[in-house]
Amino acid sequence: QKEVEQDPGPLSVPEGAIVSLNCTYSNSAFQYFMWYRQYSRKGPELLMYTYSSGNKEDGRFTAQVDKSSKYISLFIRDSQPSDSATYLCAMSVPNTGFQKLVFGTGTRLLVSP
Amino acid sequence: DSGVTQTPKHLITATGQRVTLRCSPRSGDLSVYWYQQSLDQGLQFLIQYYNGEERAKGNILERFSAQQFPDLHSELNLSSLELGDSALYFCASSPHSGETQYFGPGTRLLVL
Numbered sequence: 001q002k003e004v005e006q007d008p009g010p011l012s013v014p015e016g017a018i019v020s021l022n023c024t025y026s027n028s029a030f031q032y033f034m035w036y037r038q039y040s041r042k043g044p045e046l047l048m049y050t051y052s053s054g055n056k057e058d059g060r061f062t063a064q065v066d067k068s069s070k071y072i073s074l075f076i077r078d079s080q081p082s083d084s085a086t087y088l089c090a091m092s093v094p095n096t097g098f099q100k101l102v103f104g105t106g107t108r109l110l111v112s113p
Numbered sequence: 114d115s116g117v118t119q120t121p122k123h124l125i126t127a128t129g130q131r132v133t134l135r136c137s138p139r140s141g142d143l144s145v146y147w148y149q150q151s152l153d154q155g156l157q158f159l160i161q162y163y164n165g166e167e168r169a170k171g172n173i174l175e176r177f178s179a180q181q182f183p184d185l186h187s188e189l190n191l192s193s194l195e196l197g198d199s200a201l202y203f204c205a206s207s208p209h210s211g212e213t214q215y216f217g218p219g220t221r222l223l224v225l
Contacts, residue, residue, distance in 0.1 A: 043203055043216040100169060101214060103156040
């Protein structure tokens with residue numbers, strides 16, 4: 001079993017839809033949770049960063065962490081064709097000076113006009 | 114733009130050859146991480162350097178090596194290249210706290 005599981009998709013939605021992307025994990029020591037967006041053949045771009053449990057909102061993006069269920073989510077409101085990309089979740093255990101990120105395999109999102 | 118730069122953008126070489134990939138971290142970041150991304154493996158952590166010293170190793174082959182220089186730029190050396198080494202290689206950097214990582218645009222390596 002992988003430490004981090006993520007549905008590879010693709011997830012196809014119409015423009016304007018609310019998108020829900022999810023990851024599950026098995027290591028209860030994870031405390032830092034991140035979402036990266038990666039366009040084709042580009043470097044991953046940090047979208048959201050959350051420490052421990054709770055919600056965090058930034059514009060059209062909301063990240064949720066449920067540590068009791070070992071489940072994290074990224075919601076995208078009013079999705080746009082420009083949101084079409086692969087979304088990677090990543091998480092790590094606190095360790096000063098070193099952060100080994102464990103990535104999900106990524107979910108490919110396609111937003112059609 | 115993350116502030117992390119990588120050169121070259123593309124590299125085409127032959128099996129058995131050696132190449133060097135270069136990374137400059139964001140201003141002020143002391144940690145540099147190297148990752149390999151292939152279609153069937155996702156993002157795989159290779160190695161981390163912190164202020165010139167190797168801090169952690171991941172799934173890095175013995176044919177691969179890296180170093181971080183006093184000016185904090187880093188180089189990843191890949192030798193005796195095989196077809197399976199064809200992949201995207203990313204560098205990331207993080208602040209001292211190490212809570213987040215910022216990725217560069219990557220180097221696409223094609224081994225023929």
